[in-house]
Amino acid sequence: MSENPLKRHLTRSVRVDHVTLGGTAPVVVQSMTNTDTADVAATVKQVAELARAGSELVRITVNTEQAAAAVAPIREALDRAGCNVPLIGDFHFNGHKLLSLYPECAQALAKYRINPGNVGRGARRDEKFASMIELACRYDKAVRIGVNWGSMDQELVVRMMDENSRSGQPKDNDEVIRQIMVVSALDNARRAEELGLGRDRIVLSCKMSGVQDLIGVYRELARRSDYALHLGLTEAGMGSKGIVASTAALAVLLQEGIGDTIRISLTPEPGGSRSQEVIVAQQILQTMGLRSFTPMVVACPGCGRTSSTVFQQLAQDIQAYLREQMPVWSVRYPGVEQMSVAVMGCVVNGPGESKHANIGISLPGTGEVPVAPVYEDGVKTVTLKGDAIAREFQSIVEHYVESHYAR
Numbered sequence: 314m315s316e317n318p319l320k321r322h323l324t325r326s327v328r329v330d331h332v333t334l335g336g337t338a339p340v341v342v343q344s345m346t347n348t349d350t351a352d353v354a355a356t357v358k359q360v361a362e363l364a365r366a367g368s369e370l371v372r373i374t375v376n377t378e379q380a381a382a383a384v385a386p387i388r389e390a391l392d393r394a395g396c397n398v399p400l401i402g403d404f405h406f407n408g409h410k411l412l413s414l415y416p417e418c419a420q421a422l423a424k425y426r427i428n429p430g431n432v433g434r435g436a437r438r439d440e441k442f443a444s445m446i447e448l449a450c451r452y453d454k455a456v457r458i459g460v461n462w463g464s465m466d467q468e469l470v471v472r473m474m475d476e477n478s479r480s481g482q483p484k485d486n487d488e489v490i491r492q493i494m495v496v497s498a499l500d501n502a503r504r505a506e507e508l509g510l511g512r513d514r515i516v517l518s519c520k521m522s523g524v525q526d527l528i529g530v531y532r533e534l535a536r537r538s539d540y541a542l543h544l545g546l547t548e549a550g551m552g553s554k555g556i557v558a559s560t561a562a563l564a565v566l567l568q569e570g571i572g573d574t575i576r577i578s579l580t581p582e583p584g585g586s587r588s589q590e591v592i593v594a595q596q597i598l599q600t601m602g603l604r605s606f607t608p609m610v611v612a613c614p615g616c617g618r619t620s621s622t623v624f625q626q627l628a629q630d631i632q633a634y635l636r637e638q639m640p641v642w643s644v645r646y647p648g649v650e651q652m653s654v655a656v657m658g659c660v661v662n663g664p665g666e667s668k669h670a671n672i673g674i675s676l677p678g679t680g681e682v683p684v685a686p687v688y689e690d691g692v693k694t695v696t697l698k699g700d701a702i703a704r705e706f707q708s709i710v711e712h713y714v715e716s717h718y719a720r
Contacts, residue, residue: 321570325513327541329455330399330423332369334516334573335541339604341574342594343543344368345403347587350380350387357390359587364398365640366588367595367606370574372401372426375411375418385417399423401457405431405464409444419448424455424516429501430464438466442501446508456505457516457543460497462490462526469497491526494519495533502540515540516574520547524562535571544572551580556593563597592636608635608652611666611673618678619658627676627703628656634707646718654710655688664688672713674706689713 326336334341344363348355350373360371375381388400402422404411409432412419425445433441449456470493477489484492498517505515517540519530527546534542546562549555559577566572575597577590595606612628613619631654642649655670657663659678667673667688674697676685685697687709697705 322535324541343370343576345372366591368591375402381411381415381418385421388421409441412448426457430466450509455514459518461520518543522548527562541573545576549578555579605650611655620679624658624676649718
């Protein structure tokens with residue numbers, strides 16, 4: 314992984330098993346399963362799928378004794394399969410109890426996620442929080458203190474809302490809520506440090522579903538602390554809405570150098586793959602030039618010159634093919650993830666875009682000569698004709714990868 318080319322907000326490095334967050338480390342992609350964690354086979358299958366898609370950390374729900382008991386077997390099954398992705402335990406309400414009752418679970422997880430709003434109330438809240446932090450210290454685990462505006466610490470909400478209403482110039486409720494989120498995260502981080510957890514074992518997050526709210530909260534977190542920060546728009550939604558909203562929020566923060574790990578909280582389509590959230594996270598980072606994960610395909614949107622769907626199908630097939638090859642190519646052909654491929658639909662911009670890419674093809678548009686010139690590093694190398702253009706172009710891409718990226 315290469316370093317983030319933008320100037321990063323200075324944060325502490327946090328080790329999560331073999332993965333490093335913060336400091337000069339690149340932004341890390343994270344995801345979360347939606348299986349019943351007690352179902353070991355289903356959870357192992359989904360964790361492995363997310364890891365193959367490129368998730369570098371995977372969070373699993375630990376909400377019952379059955380789920381806690383399943384964590385160690387899940388870790389063991391993944392290790393046997395050669396999948397070493399670190400697992401994060403997502404705890405609410407009863408995490409102190411589950412981690413205490415199931416030490417194998419506490420040991421198998423690489424990081425604990427604690428939501429201060431769901432730990433408890435009053436003295437019991439402090440006791441439960443302390444218990445989880447002490448277990449993290451005992452097993453040398455990282456902790457994400459994850460505040461969520463859907464489950465804020467109600468005692469803190471009441472206190473800060475009352476203080477605001479009594480002030481001479483009260484702020485609007487939205488601004489106060491943003492302040493509550495930041496105060497909750499920072500106060501609980503300080504409490505964790507007082508309990509013995511190192512600053513280099515703490516990650517903070519303040520999840521909100523409003524784009525401008527999220528940007529404002531993380532700017533304030535970055536201004537007031539040097540903790541590693543986990544970015545994510547909570548309850549982002551389905552399909553294009555979730556993708557657009559997440560991109561709008563995270564792109565602004567990443568451009569300002571804020572954020573050490575990201576998750577795209579998409580609602581999956583019925584029957585859709587959970588790994589879509591991983592692909593979107595990678596594409597945000599790659600299109601911003603922060604990291605490279607898989608060769609990117611440039612393709613024109615189509616117009617009246619491109620009434621045929623051949624170029625659309627070829628672009629889709631090539632993108633899918635490149636992503637499918639990456640688990641093998643990333644090992645065999647270092648640097649291939651930075652390769653660019655152009656699939657263009659006519660002669661207007663086709664040759665120019667193809668010349669700018671490492672390898673490109675310009676397919677014939679409506680009324681054009683039925684030939685497809687192929688360019689490699691700006692030089693036309695061959696012209697394809699006939700019904701086998703797609704297959705022949707894929708073979709050319711394979712040969713280019715072998716000849717340019719082999720060790």
